[in-house]
Amino acid sequence: MWLLLVLLLPPAVLPAQHCEPPAGAVRALSSRLLGLAGDPARGPDPAVYLALRLGGDHDLRLERHYLQRLHSTFQHPYGRSLQDSGHPGQDAELSTDAGRPQTGRLALYLLGLRATCPPSEPPRALVTWLKYHLEEDWTGSRQHGRPLTSYYQYGLGVLALCVHHKRVREEVIRRLLTAQHHGRLGHGGTAVDTEAVVAVALTCLERRRLVGARLAAELRVAAQNMSRSMAEAQGPDGIIGNIYSTPWALQVFLARGVCHTEPAYGRAVAALLENLEAFGTAATLAQVLPVLHGRSYLDIASMRCGEESDTLTAVDIEPRPEAPGNKTVRLVVECPLPWCFELRLFDQRVSAPAAASLLDVLRAATEQEPRFTFHTQDTAQGPFLTQVLGLEARQQKRNYWQLLTAPSTPLLTSVADYIPRDGETLILRLSEW
Numbered sequence: 165m166w167l168l169l170v171l172l173l174p175p176a177v178l179p180a181q182h183c184e185p186p187a188g189a190v191r192a193l194s195s196r197l198l199g200l201a202g203d204p205a206r207g208p209d210p211a212v213y214l215a216l217r218l219g220g221d222h223d224l225r226l227e228r229h230y231l232q233r234l235h236s237t238f239q240h241p242y243g244r245s246l247q248d249s250g251h252p253g254q255d256a257e258l259s260t261d262a263g264r265p266q267t268g269r270l271a272l273y274l275l276g277l278r279a280t281c282p283p284s285e286p287p288r289a290l291v292t293w294l295k296y297h298l299e300e301d302w303t304g305s306r307q308h309g310r311p312l313t314s315y316y317q318y319g320l321g322v323l324a325l326c327v328h329h330k331r332v333r334e335e336v337i338r339r340l341l342t343a344q345h346h347g348r349l350g351h352g353g354t355a356v357d358t359e360a361v362v363a364v365a366l367t368c369l370e371r372r373r374l375v376g377a378r379l380a381a382e383l384r385v386a387a388q389n390m391s392r393s394m395a396e397a398q399g400p401d402g403i404i405g406n407i408y409s410t411p412w413a414l415q416v417f418l419a420r421g422v423c424h425t426e427p428a429y430g431r432a433v434a435a436l437l438e439n440l441e442a443f444g445t446a447a448t449l450a451q452v453l454p455v456l457h458g459r460s461y462l463d464i465a466s467m468r469c470g471e472e473s474d475t476l477t478a479v480d481i482e483p484r485p486e487a488p489g490n491k492t493v494r495l496v497v498e499c500p501l502p503w504c505f506e507l508r509l510f511d512q513r514v515s516a517p518a519a520a521s522l523l524d525v526l527r528a529a530t531e532q533e534p535r536f537t538f539h540t541q542d543t544a545q546g547p548f549l550t551q552v553l554g555l556e557a558r559q560q561k562r563n564y565w566q567l568l569t570a571p572s573t574p575l576l577t578s579v580a581d582y583i584p585r586d587g588e589t590l591i592l593r594l595s596e597w
Protein backbone atom coordinates (compact mmCIF):
# COMPACT_ATOMS: atom_id res chain seq x y z
CA MET A 165 0.00 0.00 0.00
CA TRP A 166 2.78 2.42 1.02
CA LEU A 167 4.79 1.53 -2.07
CA LEU A 168 1.76 2.22 -4.24
CA LEU A 169 1.23 5.57 -2.54
CA VAL A 170 4.87 6.55 -3.07
CA LEU A 171 4.66 5.56 -6.75
CA LEU A 172 1.51 7.60 -7.21
CA LEU A 173 2.89 10.70 -5.52
CA PRO A 174 3.87 13.53 -7.86
CA PRO A 175 7.67 13.87 -7.96
CA ALA A 176 7.63 17.28 -6.24
CA VAL A 177 6.53 15.80 -2.92
CA LEU A 178 9.06 12.98 -2.79
CA PRO A 179 11.55 13.40 0.03
CA ALA A 180 14.61 15.50 -0.77
CA GLN A 181 16.97 12.47 -0.63
CA HIS A 182 15.62 11.36 -4.01
CA CYS A 183 17.25 14.40 -5.58
CA GLU A 184 20.70 13.25 -4.59
CA PRO A 185 23.03 13.11 -7.60
CA PRO A 186 24.64 9.69 -8.06
CA ALA A 187 28.27 10.71 -7.75
CA GLY A 188 31.18 8.83 -6.19
CA ALA A 189 33.16 12.07 -6.27
CA VAL A 190 30.85 13.42 -3.59
CA ARG A 191 32.16 10.86 -1.12
CA ALA A 192 35.73 11.98 -1.83
CA LEU A 193 34.70 15.57 -1.02
CA SER A 194 33.07 14.43 2.25
CA SER A 195 36.33 12.69 3.19
CA ARG A 196 38.25 15.87 2.48
CA LEU A 197 35.93 17.94 4.67
CA LEU A 198 36.36 15.33 7.40
CA GLY A 199 40.15 15.70 7.08
CA LEU A 200 39.87 19.47 7.50
CA ALA A 201 37.43 19.09 10.42
CA GLY A 202 39.89 16.81 12.20
CA ASP A 203 42.65 19.43 12.10
CA PRO A 204 42.84 20.91 15.63
CA ALA A 205 44.64 24.00 14.29
CA ARG A 206 41.42 25.15 12.59
CA GLY A 207 38.73 26.82 14.67
CA PRO A 208 35.42 24.94 14.69
CA ASP A 209 32.80 26.21 12.23
CA PRO A 210 29.13 25.29 12.74
CA ALA A 211 28.59 25.21 8.94
CA VAL A 212 31.20 22.41 8.74
CA TYR A 213 29.37 20.44 11.45
CA LEU A 214 26.09 20.88 9.56
CA ALA A 215 27.65 19.55 6.37
CA LEU A 216 29.03 16.50 8.21
CA ARG A 217 25.64 15.80 9.77
CA LEU A 218 23.73 16.26 6.49
CA GLY A 219 26.03 13.78 4.71
CA GLY A 220 25.13 10.19 3.88
CA ASP A 221 28.06 8.57 5.67
CA HIS A 222 29.72 9.64 8.91
CA ASP A 223 32.66 9.42 11.26
CA LEU A 224 30.52 9.57 14.39
CA ARG A 225 33.45 9.82 16.83
CA LEU A 226 34.93 12.79 15.00
CA GLU A 227 31.51 14.44 14.76
CA ARG A 228 31.01 14.10 18.55
CA HIS A 229 34.43 15.60 19.18
CA TYR A 230 33.75 18.47 16.74
CA LEU A 231 30.44 19.17 18.50
CA GLN A 232 32.27 19.43 21.82
CA ARG A 233 34.62 22.00 20.28
CA LEU A 234 31.63 23.96 19.01
CA HIS A 235 30.02 23.87 22.47
CA SER A 236 33.15 25.35 24.07
CA THR A 237 33.35 28.07 21.42
CA PHE A 238 29.71 29.08 21.55
CA GLN A 239 28.53 28.33 25.05
CA HIS A 240 31.51 29.96 26.72
CA PRO A 241 30.80 33.55 25.64
CA TYR A 242 27.14 33.06 26.49
CA GLY A 243 27.99 31.01 29.58
CA ARG A 244 27.15 33.56 32.22
CA SER A 245 23.68 34.16 30.89
CA LEU A 246 23.22 30.40 30.44
CA GLN A 247 23.99 29.83 34.12
CA ASP A 248 21.69 32.65 35.18
CA SER A 249 19.31 31.55 32.43
CA GLY A 250 19.11 35.32 32.41
CA HIS A 251 17.87 37.74 29.82
CA PRO A 252 20.42 39.05 27.32
CA GLY A 253 19.67 42.53 28.62
CA GLN A 254 21.50 41.62 31.85
CA ASP A 255 24.66 40.89 29.93
CA ALA A 256 24.48 43.26 27.05
CA GLU A 257 28.25 43.43 26.46
CA LEU A 258 28.15 39.80 25.37
CA SER A 259 25.75 40.55 22.59
CA THR A 260 28.17 42.05 20.20
CA ASP A 261 31.55 41.55 18.64
CA ALA A 262 33.08 44.89 17.78
CA GLY A 263 29.59 46.37 18.27
CA ARG A 264 27.78 44.02 15.88
CA PRO A 265 25.28 41.31 16.73
CA GLN A 266 26.37 37.72 16.14
CA THR A 267 23.16 36.68 14.41
CA GLY A 268 24.64 34.44 11.69
CA ARG A 269 27.13 32.41 13.70
CA LEU A 270 24.73 31.79 16.58
CA ALA A 271 22.04 30.79 14.05
CA LEU A 272 24.39 28.24 12.44
CA TYR A 273 25.31 26.84 15.88
CA LEU A 274 21.63 26.44 16.80
CA LEU A 275 21.01 24.70 13.45
CA GLY A 276 23.91 22.41 14.36
CA LEU A 277 22.30 21.55 17.72
CA ARG A 278 19.12 20.43 15.92
CA ALA A 279 21.23 18.23 13.62
CA THR A 280 22.82 16.22 16.45
CA CYS A 281 21.79 12.63 17.06
CA PRO A 282 19.54 12.64 19.08
CA PRO A 283 18.63 16.28 18.30
CA SER A 284 19.30 18.56 21.29
CA GLU A 285 16.86 21.14 22.56
CA PRO A 286 18.89 24.36 22.51
CA PRO A 287 19.47 25.99 25.91
CA ARG A 288 16.61 28.45 26.36
CA ALA A 289 19.02 31.32 26.92
CA LEU A 290 20.67 30.74 23.54
CA VAL A 291 17.34 30.97 21.75
CA THR A 292 16.67 34.17 23.68
CA TRP A 293 20.08 35.47 22.60
CA LEU A 294 19.37 34.73 18.96
CA LYS A 295 16.00 36.47 19.20
CA TYR A 296 17.77 39.40 20.84
CA HIS A 297 20.39 39.62 18.06
CA LEU A 298 17.62 39.47 15.46
CA GLU A 299 15.78 42.29 17.21
CA GLU A 300 18.98 44.35 17.27
CA ASP A 301 19.38 43.66 13.56
CA TRP A 302 15.74 44.53 12.99
CA THR A 303 16.08 47.83 14.86
CA GLY A 304 19.23 48.49 12.84
CA SER A 305 17.33 47.86 9.65
CA ARG A 306 14.66 50.38 10.69
CA GLN A 307 17.34 52.98 11.35
CA HIS A 308 19.74 52.34 8.47
CA GLY A 309 17.45 50.63 5.96
CA ARG A 310 19.26 47.28 6.42
CA PRO A 311 20.25 44.98 9.29
CA LEU A 312 23.38 45.77 11.31
CA THR A 313 24.93 42.49 10.13
CA SER A 314 23.48 41.61 6.71
CA TYR A 315 20.30 40.15 5.25
CA TYR A 316 22.25 36.89 4.86
CA GLN A 317 22.75 36.64 8.64
CA TYR A 318 19.25 37.94 9.36
CA GLY A 319 17.85 35.21 7.08
CA LEU A 320 19.95 32.55 8.85
CA GLY A 321 18.61 33.80 12.21
CA VAL A 322 14.98 33.45 11.09
CA LEU A 323 15.73 30.02 9.58
CA ALA A 324 17.38 28.70 12.77
CA LEU A 325 14.48 29.80 14.97
CA CYS A 326 12.03 28.27 12.50
CA VAL A 327 13.89 24.95 12.35
CA HIS A 328 13.65 24.83 16.18
CA HIS A 329 9.94 25.60 15.82
CA LYS A 330 10.26 28.94 17.63
CA ARG A 331 8.03 31.80 16.65
CA VAL A 332 9.41 35.04 15.21
CA ARG A 333 7.60 38.37 15.43
CA GLU A 334 5.61 39.16 12.28
CA GLU A 335 7.40 42.51 11.88
CA VAL A 336 10.77 40.75 11.87
CA ILE A 337 9.55 38.46 9.07
CA ARG A 338 7.98 41.33 7.14
CA ARG A 339 11.37 43.07 7.04
CA LEU A 340 12.57 40.22 4.81
CA LEU A 341 9.51 40.40 2.58
CA THR A 342 9.94 44.15 2.13
CA ALA A 343 13.66 43.82 1.36
CA GLN A 344 12.92 41.12 -1.22
CA HIS A 345 10.12 43.18 -2.74
CA HIS A 346 12.38 46.23 -3.13
CA GLY A 347 15.36 44.24 -4.41
CA ARG A 348 17.49 45.17 -1.38
CA LEU A 349 18.86 41.72 -0.58
CA GLY A 350 21.88 41.93 -2.85
CA HIS A 351 25.38 43.12 -2.08
CA GLY A 352 28.42 43.81 -4.19
CA GLY A 353 27.15 42.34 -7.46
CA THR A 354 25.88 38.94 -6.31
CA ALA A 355 22.59 38.63 -4.50
CA VAL A 356 22.00 34.94 -5.05
CA ASP A 357 23.47 33.64 -1.76
CA THR A 358 21.45 36.09 0.33
CA GLU A 359 18.22 35.67 -1.64
CA ALA A 360 18.55 31.92 -1.33
CA VAL A 361 19.05 31.98 2.46
CA VAL A 362 15.99 34.21 2.75
CA ALA A 363 13.94 31.99 0.41
CA VAL A 364 14.79 28.88 2.48
CA ALA A 365 13.88 30.77 5.70
CA LEU A 366 10.52 31.93 4.26
CA THR A 367 9.79 28.40 3.00
CA CYS A 368 10.49 27.05 6.49
CA LEU A 369 8.09 29.52 8.13
CA GLU A 370 5.39 28.66 5.62
CA ARG A 371 5.84 24.87 5.79
CA ARG A 372 6.15 24.60 9.56
CA ARG A 373 2.95 26.59 10.07
CA LEU A 374 4.59 29.14 12.32
CA VAL A 375 2.55 32.01 10.87
CA GLY A 376 -1.12 32.71 10.17
CA ALA A 377 -2.75 31.71 6.87
CA ARG A 378 -2.58 35.19 5.30
CA LEU A 379 1.13 35.68 5.98
CA ALA A 380 1.84 32.07 4.94
CA ALA A 381 0.26 32.79 1.54
CA GLU A 382 2.46 35.90 1.14
CA LEU A 383 5.57 33.92 2.11
CA ARG A 384 4.70 31.20 -0.39
CA VAL A 385 4.36 33.70 -3.24
CA ALA A 386 7.63 35.47 -2.28
CA ALA A 387 9.59 32.21 -2.04
CA GLN A 388 8.11 30.95 -5.33
CA ASN A 389 9.14 34.19 -7.05
CA MET A 390 12.66 33.93 -5.64
CA SER A 391 12.95 30.32 -6.75
CA ARG A 392 11.76 31.30 -10.24
CA SER A 393 14.14 34.26 -10.48
CA MET A 394 17.01 31.99 -9.46
CA ALA A 395 16.14 29.58 -12.28
CA GLU A 396 15.98 32.53 -14.69
CA ALA A 397 19.38 33.78 -13.52
CA GLN A 398 21.02 30.49 -14.57
CA GLY A 399 23.77 30.92 -17.14
CA PRO A 400 24.28 28.62 -20.14
CA ASP A 401 26.97 26.84 -18.09
CA GLY A 402 24.38 25.88 -15.44
CA ILE A 403 25.82 28.26 -12.84
CA ILE A 404 23.44 30.47 -10.84
CA GLY A 405 25.20 33.70 -9.76
CA ASN A 406 28.66 32.20 -9.44
CA ILE A 407 29.98 28.74 -8.63
CA TYR A 408 29.88 29.46 -4.86
CA SER A 409 26.31 30.76 -4.82
CA THR A 410 25.02 27.88 -6.96
CA PRO A 411 24.81 25.48 -3.94
CA TRP A 412 22.63 27.99 -2.12
CA ALA A 413 20.32 28.31 -5.15
CA LEU A 414 20.03 24.51 -5.13
CA GLN A 415 19.03 24.61 -1.47
CA VAL A 416 16.02 26.67 -2.53
CA PHE A 417 14.91 24.10 -5.14
CA LEU A 418 15.40 21.29 -2.61
CA ALA A 419 13.61 23.11 0.22
CA ARG A 420 10.67 23.90 -2.06
CA GLY A 421 10.56 20.30 -3.29
CA VAL A 422 10.87 21.29 -6.97
CA CYS A 423 14.11 19.46 -7.70
CA HIS A 424 12.32 16.99 -10.03
CA THR A 425 10.25 19.55 -11.86
CA GLU A 426 12.70 22.47 -12.13
CA PRO A 427 15.02 21.93 -15.13
CA ALA A 428 17.51 24.43 -13.65
CA TYR A 429 18.15 21.97 -10.79
CA GLY A 430 19.76 19.22 -12.87
CA ARG A 431 21.80 21.71 -14.91
CA ALA A 432 23.12 23.38 -11.72
CA VAL A 433 24.07 20.02 -10.15
CA ALA A 434 25.90 19.12 -13.37
CA ALA A 435 27.74 22.47 -13.21
CA LEU A 436 28.84 21.73 -9.65
CA LEU A 437 30.02 18.25 -10.55
CA GLU A 438 32.04 19.69 -13.42
CA ASN A 439 33.68 22.25 -11.11
CA LEU A 440 34.32 20.27 -7.95
CA GLU A 441 37.95 21.42 -7.88
CA ALA A 442 36.67 24.92 -7.00
CA PHE A 443 35.61 23.58 -3.59
CA GLY A 444 38.88 23.22 -1.75
CA THR A 445 38.36 25.09 1.52
CA ALA A 446 36.39 23.89 4.54
CA ALA A 447 33.90 26.76 4.13
CA THR A 448 33.16 26.11 0.45
CA LEU A 449 33.00 22.32 0.95
CA ALA A 450 30.59 22.89 3.84
CA GLN A 451 28.26 24.86 1.57
CA VAL A 452 28.36 22.49 -1.41
CA LEU A 453 28.17 19.08 0.30
CA PRO A 454 24.62 19.26 1.71
CA VAL A 455 23.13 19.87 -1.76
CA LEU A 456 25.30 17.18 -3.33
CA HIS A 457 23.63 14.86 -0.82
CA GLY A 458 20.26 16.22 -1.89
CA ARG A 459 19.71 18.09 1.37
CA SER A 460 18.86 21.68 2.31
CA TYR A 461 19.07 23.27 5.77
CA LEU A 462 15.30 22.84 5.96
CA ASP A 463 15.86 19.07 6.18
CA ILE A 464 17.50 19.65 9.58
CA ALA A 465 13.99 20.20 10.98
CA SER A 466 12.95 16.65 10.12
CA MET A 467 16.20 14.74 10.70
CA ARG A 468 15.50 11.35 12.24
CA CYS A 469 18.07 9.61 14.32
CA GLY A 470 18.27 6.13 12.87
CA GLU A 471 21.12 3.77 12.13
CA GLU A 472 23.83 6.03 10.73
CA SER A 473 26.53 4.58 8.55
CA ASP A 474 29.84 5.16 10.35
CA THR A 475 32.39 4.29 7.66
CA LEU A 476 33.58 7.67 6.34
CA THR A 477 37.35 8.11 6.57
CA ALA A 478 39.28 11.35 6.46
CA VAL A 479 41.52 12.31 3.55
CA ASP A 480 44.04 15.11 3.86
CA ILE A 481 44.17 17.80 1.19
CA GLU A 482 47.45 17.62 -0.67
CA PRO A 483 49.62 20.73 -0.34
CA ARG A 484 49.88 22.92 -3.45
CA PRO A 485 52.73 21.71 -5.65
CA GLU A 486 55.81 23.90 -5.66
CA ALA A 487 56.50 25.52 -9.03
CA PRO A 488 60.04 26.50 -9.97
CA GLY A 489 60.99 30.11 -10.76
CA ASN A 490 59.49 33.50 -10.06
CA LYS A 491 56.67 35.68 -11.35
CA THR A 492 55.95 39.40 -11.41
CA VAL A 493 52.56 40.74 -10.38
CA ARG A 494 51.45 44.36 -10.64
CA LEU A 495 49.79 45.47 -7.42
CA VAL A 496 47.44 48.47 -7.54
CA VAL A 497 45.67 50.02 -4.54
CA GLU A 498 42.69 52.28 -5.27
CA CYS A 499 40.50 54.48 -3.12
CA PRO A 500 37.62 55.75 -5.30
CA LEU A 501 35.26 56.79 -2.45
CA PRO A 502 34.26 60.48 -2.28
CA TRP A 503 36.35 61.17 0.84
CA CYS A 504 39.55 59.58 -0.54
CA PHE A 505 42.57 61.81 -0.89
CA GLU A 506 43.52 60.41 -4.28
CA LEU A 507 42.35 57.53 -6.45
CA ARG A 508 45.54 55.54 -6.99
CA LEU A 509 47.45 55.08 -3.75
CA PHE A 510 49.92 52.44 -4.87
CA ASP A 511 51.07 50.93 -8.15
CA GLN A 512 54.13 48.67 -8.09
CA ARG A 513 55.44 45.49 -9.65
CA VAL A 514 56.08 42.81 -7.05
CA SER A 515 58.19 39.75 -7.63
CA ALA A 516 57.26 36.48 -5.88
CA PRO A 517 57.79 32.71 -6.25
CA ALA A 518 55.81 31.20 -9.16
CA ALA A 519 53.40 29.32 -6.85
CA ALA A 520 52.74 32.36 -4.63
CA SER A 521 49.18 33.21 -3.61
CA LEU A 522 47.90 36.79 -3.53
CA LEU A 523 48.56 36.71 0.22
CA ASP A 524 52.20 35.74 -0.47
CA VAL A 525 52.40 38.59 -3.02
CA LEU A 526 51.11 41.06 -0.42
CA ARG A 527 53.75 39.80 2.04
CA ALA A 528 56.45 40.12 -0.62
CA ALA A 529 55.25 43.69 -1.31
CA THR A 530 55.81 44.65 2.34
CA GLU A 531 59.44 43.51 2.01
CA GLN A 532 60.08 45.11 -1.37
CA GLU A 533 58.31 48.41 -0.57
CA PRO A 534 58.29 49.30 3.16
CA ARG A 535 55.48 51.87 2.53
CA PHE A 536 53.14 48.97 1.73
CA THR A 537 51.29 47.54 4.74
CA PHE A 538 48.21 45.35 5.14
CA HIS A 539 46.24 43.39 7.73
CA THR A 540 43.95 40.40 7.50
CA GLN A 541 41.46 38.90 9.92
CA ASP A 542 40.87 35.16 10.16
CA THR A 543 37.35 34.06 9.28
CA ALA A 544 35.70 30.75 8.44
CA GLN A 545 36.27 31.57 4.74
CA GLY A 546 39.97 32.29 5.25
CA PRO A 547 41.92 35.53 5.77
CA PHE A 548 39.72 38.59 5.14
CA LEU A 549 41.67 41.67 4.03
CA THR A 550 40.77 44.47 6.46
CA GLN A 551 43.45 47.12 6.08
CA VAL A 552 45.77 48.33 3.29
CA LEU A 553 48.30 51.20 3.52
CA GLY A 554 46.90 52.03 6.96
CA LEU A 555 43.37 52.43 5.57
CA GLU A 556 40.91 50.32 7.53
CA ALA A 557 37.73 49.14 5.79
CA ARG A 558 35.05 50.16 8.28
CA GLN A 559 32.26 47.59 8.78
CA GLN A 560 29.88 50.21 10.18
CA LYS A 561 30.34 52.29 7.01
CA ARG A 562 29.90 49.19 4.85
CA ASN A 563 33.39 49.59 3.40
CA TYR A 564 35.50 46.62 2.37
CA TRP A 565 38.65 45.96 0.42
CA GLN A 566 37.43 44.49 -2.83
CA LEU A 567 39.80 42.14 -4.68
CA LEU A 568 39.85 42.45 -8.46
CA THR A 569 41.88 41.27 -11.41
CA ALA A 570 42.38 43.96 -14.06
CA PRO A 571 40.53 45.50 -15.66
CA SER A 572 37.60 44.92 -13.27
CA THR A 573 36.76 41.28 -12.51
CA PRO A 574 36.13 40.59 -8.81
CA LEU A 575 37.99 37.57 -7.46
CA LEU A 576 35.90 34.69 -6.18
CA THR A 577 38.28 33.54 -3.46
CA SER A 578 40.23 34.80 -0.47
CA VAL A 579 43.69 36.35 -0.77
CA ALA A 580 45.15 33.03 0.43
CA ASP A 581 43.42 30.94 -2.26
CA TYR A 582 44.03 33.10 -5.31
CA ILE A 583 47.17 32.28 -7.31
CA PRO A 584 47.98 35.21 -9.62
CA ARG A 585 49.50 34.54 -13.04
CA ASP A 586 52.82 35.98 -14.12
CA GLY A 587 52.21 39.51 -15.45
CA GLU A 588 48.71 39.80 -13.93
CA THR A 589 47.49 43.10 -12.45
CA LEU A 590 45.64 42.84 -9.14
CA ILE A 591 43.62 45.68 -7.71
CA LEU A 592 42.75 46.21 -4.05
CA ARG A 593 39.90 48.72 -4.15
CA LEU A 594 38.24 50.28 -1.12
CA SER A 595 34.57 49.83 -1.99
CA GLU A 596 31.09 50.06 -0.50
CA TRP A 597 28.63 47.18 -0.35
Ligand code: B12
Binds near residue numbers: 317412544547559
Ligand atom coordinates in the same frame (compact mmCIF):
# COMPACT_ATOMS: atom_id res chain seq x y z
C1 B12 B 1 28.03 39.33 3.29
C2 B12 B 1 29.20 38.83 2.48
C3 B12 B 1 30.25 39.70 2.23
C4 B12 B 1 30.35 41.07 2.90
C5 B12 B 1 30.85 40.83 4.38
C6 B12 B 1 30.63 42.01 5.31
C7 B12 B 1 29.61 41.76 6.38
N1 B12 B 1 29.72 42.52 7.45
O1 B12 B 1 28.71 40.94 6.30
C8 B12 B 1 31.40 41.78 1.98
C9 B12 B 1 30.67 42.56 0.89
C10 B12 B 1 32.38 42.70 2.68
C11 B12 B 1 32.09 40.58 1.34
C12 B12 B 1 33.34 40.67 0.74
C13 B12 B 1 33.92 39.66 0.00
N2 B12 B 1 33.36 38.49 -0.32
CO1 B12 B 1 31.79 37.85 0.50
N3 B12 B 1 30.13 37.07 1.13
C14 B12 B 1 29.21 37.52 1.94
C15 B12 B 1 28.10 36.47 2.11
C16 B12 B 1 26.91 36.87 1.24
C17 B12 B 1 27.64 36.21 3.54
C18 B12 B 1 28.79 35.99 4.56
C19 B12 B 1 28.21 35.73 5.93
O2 B12 B 1 27.64 36.63 6.54
N4 B12 B 1 28.30 34.49 6.42
C20 B12 B 1 27.67 34.08 7.66
C21 B12 B 1 28.52 34.44 8.88
C22 B12 B 1 27.82 33.96 10.14
O3 B12 B 1 29.76 33.74 8.79
P1 B12 B 1 31.16 34.54 9.08
O4 B12 B 1 32.23 33.57 8.82
O5 B12 B 1 31.09 35.24 10.37
O6 B12 B 1 31.08 35.63 7.90
C23 B12 B 1 32.08 36.61 7.72
C24 B12 B 1 33.11 36.18 6.70
O7 B12 B 1 32.46 35.32 5.76
C25 B12 B 1 33.50 37.49 6.02
N5 B12 B 1 33.54 37.33 4.56
C26 B12 B 1 32.56 37.64 3.69
N6 B12 B 1 32.93 37.34 2.44
C27 B12 B 1 34.17 36.82 2.53
C28 B12 B 1 35.00 36.35 1.53
C29 B12 B 1 36.26 35.84 1.88
C30 B12 B 1 37.11 35.30 0.79
C31 B12 B 1 36.68 35.85 3.24
C32 B12 B 1 38.03 35.36 3.61
C33 B12 B 1 35.83 36.33 4.25
C34 B12 B 1 34.58 36.80 3.87
O8 B12 B 1 32.50 38.45 6.35
C35 B12 B 1 31.42 37.79 7.04
C36 B12 B 1 30.73 38.73 7.98
O9 B12 B 1 31.63 39.26 8.93
C37 B12 B 1 28.84 35.18 1.56
C38 B12 B 1 27.89 34.16 0.94
C39 B12 B 1 28.17 32.74 1.32
N7 B12 B 1 27.64 31.84 0.52
O10 B12 B 1 28.84 32.43 2.30
C40 B12 B 1 29.80 35.82 0.53
C41 B12 B 1 31.09 35.07 0.18
C42 B12 B 1 31.65 34.38 1.41
N8 B12 B 1 32.04 36.16 -0.30
C43 B12 B 1 32.77 35.81 -1.24
C44 B12 B 1 33.78 36.61 -1.83
C45 B12 B 1 34.49 36.05 -3.04
C46 B12 B 1 34.10 37.87 -1.30
C47 B12 B 1 35.25 38.79 -1.76
C48 B12 B 1 36.58 38.08 -1.93
C49 B12 B 1 34.79 39.49 -3.08
C50 B12 B 1 35.87 40.35 -3.71
N9 B12 B 1 36.24 40.03 -4.93
O11 B12 B 1 36.35 41.29 -3.14
C51 B12 B 1 35.26 39.85 -0.63
C52 B12 B 1 36.35 39.65 0.47
C53 B12 B 1 37.59 40.46 0.16
C54 B12 B 1 38.49 40.65 1.33
N10 B12 B 1 38.55 41.87 1.83
O12 B12 B 1 39.18 39.75 1.79
C55 B12 B 1 32.51 34.37 -1.67
C56 B12 B 1 33.61 33.44 -1.14
C57 B12 B 1 33.87 32.25 -2.03
C58 B12 B 1 35.02 31.44 -1.51
N11 B12 B 1 35.81 30.94 -2.42
O13 B12 B 1 35.17 31.20 -0.32
C59 B12 B 1 31.05 34.14 -1.10
C60 B12 B 1 30.73 32.68 -0.80
C61 B12 B 1 30.06 34.75 -2.13
C62 B12 B 1 30.08 34.05 -3.48
N12 B12 B 1 29.05 33.29 -3.78
O14 B12 B 1 31.00 34.25 -4.26
N13 B12 B 1 31.33 39.47 1.41
